[in-house]
Amino acid sequence: MRILTGNDLVTGQVTWWTGEGWSLHVDEATDVADKADAILAVEQAARRVNGAYAIDATREGGHVRPDHIKDRIRAIGPTVRPDLALAPADPADRDWVI
Amino acid sequence: MYRYDDFDHGMVAARVDEFREQVERRLSGALTEDQFKPLRLMNGLYLQLHAYMYRIAVPYGTMSARQLRKLAHIARTYDRGYGHFTTRQNIQFNWIELKNAPDIMAELASVEMHSIQTSGNCIRNTTSDQYAGAAADEMTDPRPWAELLRQWSTFHPEFSYLPRKFKVAVIASAEDRAAMRLHDIGVEIVRNEAGELGFKVFVGGGMGRTPMVAPLIREFLPAANFISYLEACLRVYNRYGRRDNMFKARIKILVHEIGAAEYARQVEEEWAHVKTLGLDPPAEEFERIAVQFAPPPLDPEAPDELDLGDPDFRVWVDQNIVAHKAKGHAIVTISLKPIGGIPGDCSADQMDLIADLAERYSHDELRVTHAQNLVLPHVAKRDLYTIWQALDAAGLATPNLDLISDIIACPGLDYCALANARSIPVAQKIAERFSSLERQRDVGELKLKISGCINACGHHHAGHIGILGVDKKGEENYQLSFGGSGAEDASVAKIIGPGFSEDGVVDAVEKAVETYQALRDPGERFLDTYRRVGLQPFKEAIYG
Numbered sequence: 001m002r003i004l005t006g007n008d009l010v011t012g013q014v015t016w017w018t019g020e021g022w023s024l025h026v027d028e029a030t031d032v033a034d035k036a037d038a039i040l041a042v043e044q045a046a047r048r049v050n051g052a053y054a055i056d057a058t059r060e061g062g063h064v065r066p067d068h069i070k071d072r073i074r075a076i077g078p079t080v081r082p083d084l085a086l087a088p089a090d091p092a093d094r095d096w097v098i
Numbered sequence: 099m100y101r102y103d104d105f106d107h108g109m110v111a112a113r114v115d116e117f118r119e120q121v122e123r124r125l126s127g128a129l130t131e132d133q134f135k136p137l138r139l140m141n142g143l144y145l146q147l148h149a150y151m152y153r154i155a156v157p158y159g160t161m162s163a164r165q166l167r168k169l170a171h172i173a174r175t176y177d178r179g180y181g182h183f184t185t186r187q188n189i190q191f192n193w194i195e196l197k198n199a200p201d202i203m204a205e206l207a208s209v210e211m212h213s214i215q216t217s218g219n220c221i222r223n224t225t226s227d228q229y230a231g232a233a234a235d236e237m238t239d240p241r242p243w244a245e246l247l248r249q250w251s252t253f254h255p256e257f258s259y260l261p262r263k264f265k266v267a268v269i270a271s272a273e274d275r276a277a278m279r280l281h282d283i284g285v286e287i288v289r290n291e292a293g294e295l296g297f298k299v300f301v302g303g304g305m306g307r308t309p310m311v312a313p314l315i316r317e318f319l320p321a322a323n324f325i326s327y328l329e330a331c332l333r334v335y336n337r338y339g340r341r342d343n344m345f346k347a348r349i350k351i352l353v354h355e356i357g358a359a360e361y362a363r364q365v366e367e368e369w370a371h372v373k374t375l376g377l378d379p380p381a382e383e384f385e386r387i388a389v390q391f392a393p394p395p396l397d398p399e400a401p402d403e404l405d406l407g408d409p410d411f412r413v414w415v416d417q418n419i420v421a422h423k424a425k426g427h428a429i430v431t432i433s434l435k436p437i438g439g440i441p442g443d444c445s446a447d448q449m450d451l452i453a454d455l456a457e458r459y460s461h462d463e464l465r466v467t468h469a470q471n472l473v474l475p476h477v478a479k480r481d482l483y484t485i486w487q488a489l490d491a492a493g494l495a496t497p498n499l500d501l502i503s504d505i506i507a508c509p510g511l512d513y514c515a516l517a518n519a520r521s522i523p524v525a526q527k528i529a530e531r532f533s534s535l536e537r538q539r540d541v542g543e544l545k546l547k548i549s550g551c552i553n554a555c556g557h558h559h560a561g562h563i564g565i566l567g568v569d570k571k572g573e574e575n576y577q578l579s580f581g582g583s584g585a586e587d588a589s590v591a592k593i594i595g596p597g598f599s600e601d602g603v604v605d606a607v608e609k610a611v612e613t614y615q616a617l618r619d620p621g622e623r624f625l626d627t628y629r630r631v632g633l634q635p636f637k638e639a640i641y642g
Binding site for chain 1: 149512517
């Protein structure tokens with residue numbers, strides 16, 4: 001699947017395109033198929049996202065997993081600071097990142 | 099320490115107002131990101147993996163307690179309770195919101211700090227010896243000269259859009275503690291045969307994609323011509339640097355391509371003109387700066403004797419304390435490398451504690467090192483035990499200065515948008531593998547440096563052992579190199595062979611260390627043994 005990610009303009013937080021808006025949770029990302037460029041143009045012009053781009057990802061069960069390690073780390077937070085992670089600091093939740 | 103004059107205050111205050119307006123225009127949509135990005139970068143504000151990152155300059159690594167307390171306040175108020183000290187003696191905050199950046203800049207200005215020119219193709223923060231003004235082996239305090247450079251280079255109209263970024267280091271001792279020859283310009287303060295103060299000038303060093311040790315461009319530059327000569331160095335670079343290719347745009351490429359002798363000739367030619375322009379400040383101006391770096395009022399009666407009855411304290415003294423120029427005093431390195439910790443990270447509470455110690459015991463001075471540690475430069479030996487107890491209670495008394503666990507590591511893929519692989523977990527695993535202090539001390543001085551990409555912020559080229567993280571078909575992979583040095587025997591490390599997984603590189607490092615221990619002659623460091631025996635025995639041990 002193709003999903004969109006970027007950073008919130010004001011806070012800089014990592015966000016994911018849900019089809020209706022931008023979420024902090026990668027699992028809420030939606031497949032944009034071949035519509036990435038059109039969505040990004042509108043959303044960046046509206047200042048709802050900053051530095052956005054499209055990436056490949058895989059849906060596994062109820063979860064969305066970015067294919068590249070960089071975006072998997074972006075989805076959760078620094079692997080060396082689980083206390084700052086977006087998800088609960090449960091090591092099992094982070095197994096898919098690396 | 100240098101204190102801002104009215105001009106400094108006015109200049110920074112004007113930049114705060116300007117930046118506040120720029121941020122407001124970005125938030126309102128009046129500026130696009132393409133328009134705003136170069137403006138925020140000029141003020142040290144990056145967009146990294148998880149948030150905006152704010153880089154703040156610590157000029158030549160010198161800070162006061164008040165300034166460190168302000169950084170602690172910023173960490174608590176605007177970030178997530180910690181900061182990261184970098185290999186360029188700066189500090190970075192990783193979780194900044196854009197709307198808060200102007201307020202942070204205003205807070206910094208209130209303690210005579212800023213983030214200007216910590217990014218962009220301009221002259222960056224001038225770095226120096228972290229022991230400046232205290233080292234027993236220095237010829238003079240290099241910081242007044244570094245401060246002169248700061249004033250010359252800040253907002254320099256001709257050098258605000260150079261072909262690439264530009265880094266200068268200034269030292270004043272034969273022992274190089276600032277990786278001077280791995281800078282675009284490295285300056286060593288010396289005296290000539292007549293006893294006159296001047297400079298050896300090295301140009302064209304650097305790490306990154308094409309590591310080079312800077313060649314000597316001028317054997318002796320009279321002190322009075324410091325600024326005009328550097329102006330000429332920059333002018334030649336600005337004119338001929340490769341703006342057509344960002345990977346070849348650093349001055350090291352220019353110097354390498356035309357040759358050091360030809361570059362020096364062109365600088366001399368340019369300098370013949372530049373030195374007629376009146377750019378060199380009058381001696382009184384330098385004195386105005388220099389007097390602010392006068393030695394602190396140290397106690398001449400401070401005793402040299404030290405009670406080393408506590409064995410843990412004794413180890414810390416052996417490892418983390420170096421000689422001060424004044425009797426009865428010492429220089430303390432505070433390790434930011436606890437075993438399993440994140441190299442260079444410091445919590446707000448730790449910053450406050452260190453600020454208190456600097457104020458009470460180090461004449462209100464502290465330093466940031468390019469190896470990502472902090473230093474109390476002027477400590478009476480009689481206070482060492484009290485300081486050690488306070489540091490120990492805060493997890494800041496790891497006695498590992500220059501040992502294998504005193505690892506330089508860039509933020510890597512855990513934080514950095516440019517990185518290809520994580521650096522910090524590798525550093526943590528190596529430190530844990532060698533967690534036995536007895537083992538580390540038996541190994542002795544071993545400078546291990548890790549970068550998460552070819553830009554080499556983790557100085558892997560200058561590591562006795564260097565590790566470079568790369569992306570190999572979407573997987574993290576680590577190249578191992580040996581034989582680098584950022585010291586006075588500067589050299590660039592050589593890659594030893596195929597790369598490793600994260601765990602594999604830790605095993606390889608251990609085999610390299612064991613090989614060194616088996617082969618070393620008495621008194622040899624890892625680097626010495628490697629240089630004597632060459633790569634082959636290490637390669638055989640690691641690859642079989």
